[in-house]
Amino acid sequence: MSAHLLHHLLDAAAERRPGAGAVVDRQRRLTYAELAGRANRVARLLVACGVAPGERVGLYLEKSPEAIAGLFGVLKAGAAYVPLDHHAPAERLAYIAADCGIRTLLTTSAQLPACGELVAAGAPLERLVVLDATGTEADGDQPGVEVPGVEVLGPVELAAQEASPPPVRVIDLDLAYILYTSGSTGRPKGVMLTHRNALTFVEWAVTRFAVSPEDRLSSHAPLHFDLSVFDVFAASAAGAGLFLVPPEASVLPLEAVRFMAAHELTVWYSVPSILVMIALRGGLAAGDLPRLRAVLFAGEVLAPKHLRRLMELLPHADFHNLYGPTETNVCTHHQVRQPPGDGDGIPIGRAIDRVEVFALTDDGQRAAPGQVGELYVRGTTVMSGYWGDHDRSAQVLVPDPLGRPVGDRAYRTGDLVREDAGGNLHFLGRRDAQIKSRGYRIELGEIEAALHAHPAVLECAVVAVADELVTNRITAYVARRDDVGRDELVAFCGRRIPKYMIPETFEFREKLPKTSTGKIDRLALARGEHGTDGT
Amino acid sequence: MTNEDRVRNFIRTDLGAGASVELSDDYPLIENAVIDSLGIFEMVRFIESEFDVEVDDEDLLLDNFATIADIARLVDAKQAQQAT
Numbered sequence: 001m002s003a004h005l006l007h008h009l010l011d012a013a014a015e016r017r018p019g020a021g022a023v024v025d026r027q028r029r030l031t032y033a034e035l036a037g038r039a040n041r042v043a044r045l046l047v048a049c050g051v052a053p054g055e056r057v058g059l060y061l062e063k064s065p066e067a068i069a070g071l072f073g074v075l076k077a078g079a080a081y082v083p084l085d086h087h088a089p090a091e092r093l094a095y096i097a098a099d100c101g102i103r104t105l106l107t108t109s110a111q112l113p114a115c116g117e118l119v120a121a122g123a124p125l126e127r128l129v130v131l132d133a134t135g136t137e138a139d140g141d142q143p144g145v146e147v148p149g150v151e152v153l154g155p156v157e158l159a160a161q162e163a164s165p166p167p168v169r170v171i172d173l174d175l176a177y178i179l180y181t182s183g184s185t186g187r188p189k190g191v192m193l194t195h196r197n198a199l200t201f202v203e204w205a206v207t208r209f210a211v212s213p214e215d216r217l218s219s220h221a222p223l224h225f226d227l228s229v230f231d232v233f234a235a236s237a238a239g240a241g242l243f244l245v246p247p248e249a250s251v252l253p254l255e256a257v258r259f260m261a262a263h264e265l266t267v268w269y270s271v272p273s274i275l276v277m278i279a280l281r282g283g284l285a286a287g288d289l290p291r292l293r294a295v296l297f298a299g300e301v302l303a304p305k306h307l308r309r310l311m312e313l314l315p316h317a318d319f320h321n322l323y324g325p326t327e328t329n330v331c332t333h334h335q336v337r338q339p340p341g342d343g344d345g346i347p348i349g350r351a352i353d354r355v356e357v358f359a360l361t362d363d364g365q366r367a368a369p370g371q372v373g374e375l376y377v378r379g380t381t382v383m384s385g386y387w388g389d390h391d392r393s394a395q396v397l398v399p400d401p402l403g404r405p406v407g408d409r410a411y412r413t414g415d416l417v418r419e420d421a422g423g424n425l426h427f428l429g430r431r432d433a434q435i436k437s438r439g440y441r442i443e444l445g446e447i448e449a450a451l452h453a454h455p456a457v458l459e460c461a462v463v464a465v466a467d468e469l470v471t472n473r474i475t476a477y478v479a480r481r482d483d484v485g486r487d488e489l490v491a492f493c494g495r496r497i498p499k500y501m502i503p504e505t506f507e508f509r510e511k512l513p514k515t516s517t518g519k520i521d522r523l524a525l526a527r528g529e530h531g532t533d534g535t
Numbered sequence: 536m537t538n539e540d541r542v543r544n545f546i547r548t549d550l551g552a553g554a555s556v557e558l559s560d561d562y563p564l565i566e567n568a569v570i571d572s573l574g575i576f577e578m579v580r581f582i583e584s585e586f587d588v589e590v591d592d593e594d595l596l597l598d599n600f601a602t603i604a605d606i607a608r609l610v611d612a613k614q615a616q617q618a619t
Contacts, residue, residue: 247568
């Protein structure tokens with residue numbers, strides 16, 4: 001049987017290399033046989049609880065071998081996984097759970113109090129499955145914390161399941177996962193991706209990067225971030241080892257380098273900001289990390305000077321820029337073969353297999369090389385839509401603008417690009433108020449909506465200030481009713497939006513400058529003009 | 536105010552850790568994403584200006600930044616080092 005569903009990749013790896021290391025973190029190492037067995041037990045328990053094919057099951061736990069087993073377990077039950085950022089505020093997660101109807105959540109005993117907060121915030125949870133063993137008594141008692149009105153299942157129920165896959169049938173057009181991204185109207189939107197969407201990218205990536213059973217892959221991105229799709233599924237597709245990067249290695253460059261060295265990682269994939277940290281303060285000497293053969297980056301622009309430095313420090317590694325909004329997985333790729341000069345942009349490159357990309361000018365014509373256009377993506381990596389939001393789906397999934405008769409849709413990215421003389425695309429910027437900061441995709445409108453919810457905020461505008469290290473820093477301009485201060489607004493935002501979206505700087509004004517049409521003049525604010533200081 | 540309290544205040548006001556976070560001396564800051572990849576450099580800048588010490592790249596290790604107690608220990612060590 002060919003692998004036409006994501007979990008077939010795990011089944012095949014467990015059959016070919018049952019004893020090989022599949023997932024490794026600080027505490028544990030699971031072999032492929034163990035990972036598949038755990039996933040099958042999770043799947044069987046979900047099916048026994050009545051989880052139906054196509055149902056959404058939340059993953060609400062730190063990235064761990066249990067989480068990876070849980071993710072595959074959801075897929076094996078025929079359901080779709082929805083990774084929830086366990087650092088995000090309960091209110092936002094409860095919105096997501098209600099939006100896509102999450103009734104069942106996979107979690108850990110340590111997260112149970114937080115699960116209670118989700119329920120209190122309105123998440124329609126009926127059942128929690130605790131994947132870790134701690135807190136379980138020998139006599140079969142469940143973990144000590146109770147969540148009112150919610151059934152808690154755990155290791156005892158899991159252990160009672162058979163370790164073989166449950167008899168569930170789905171096809172590759174079925175939903176595999178939903179990734180929620182920032183929404184400009186103040187509510188996150190759920191990007192629906194099918195098995196086929198992900199496999200198209202994974203199959204290309206495994207071939208292009210020649211991922212083999214000998215490889216040792218990093219797992220840096222959290223599961224709610226689409227970079228994790230490569231990590232988890234390319235590792236299984238190749239039967240390679242997946243090494244879960246601990247939090248300190250994302251924060252401290254020396255710890256990142258130590259982690260890569262200690263585990264002899266061969267393939268690293270992350271957003272650029274961590275690579276910049278490593279280049280600047282990682283203490284690397286040229287030729288360190290000799291086993292590292294490929295460095296992949298995606299999510300935002302990597303400054304040429306930092307990439308040059310990394311390429312000089314790691315001359316034995318190949319460097320690849322991957323591009324694609326969550327809605328398209330990865331859709332283009334460029335291998336950087338020479339250390340770039342300061343003035344060289346790093347191209348996003350060309351379309352991957354089974355994908356077409358093209359740019360249209362404002363008058364709807366196909367952009368010629370050298371011309372600026374908006375990028376459209378067509379092919380089997382493109383999402384099937386936003387969960388429960390036909391209007392927004394229809395705005396971005398449009399009938400083929402080039403008028404071909406097969407009837408598929410193209411995704412309108414909102415990204416402006418230009419093709420160079422060599423046929424490579426270059427990313428130039430956004431059409432709208434979406435920004436990136438440390439690889440996170442942020443709609444400034446979502447931050448404004450969070451601030452507006454505060455009764456003392458009369459008007460506000462959130463602008464991005466370009467920053468070399470993290471791409472963008474966020475400043476909020478606020479006209480206020482009372483003497484509400486920065487700390488209060490930070491705390492207020494912290495209950496609504498993830499920490500990476502909270503403005504770092506607050507500027508208070510009597511009122512905000514307006515354009516001739518009466519809209520807040522964001523450009524004037526960003527340039528530091530107008531507005532009277534009310535502090 | 537102890538060094539621990541000065542660090543704690545900085546985390547509360549400038550790193551955006553909400554009042555709901557307990558922030559005891561041994562609360563894991565990095566594990567719980569109170570200090571993230573951006574916050575670490577703000578923390579280093581704060582330590583350098585507040586305590587008049589220099590933090591080197593080699594000091595950027597988990598042992599020095601895992602908790603408020605660890606950071607206070609780092610500050611003590613740096614101040615002792617510079618006094619000699």
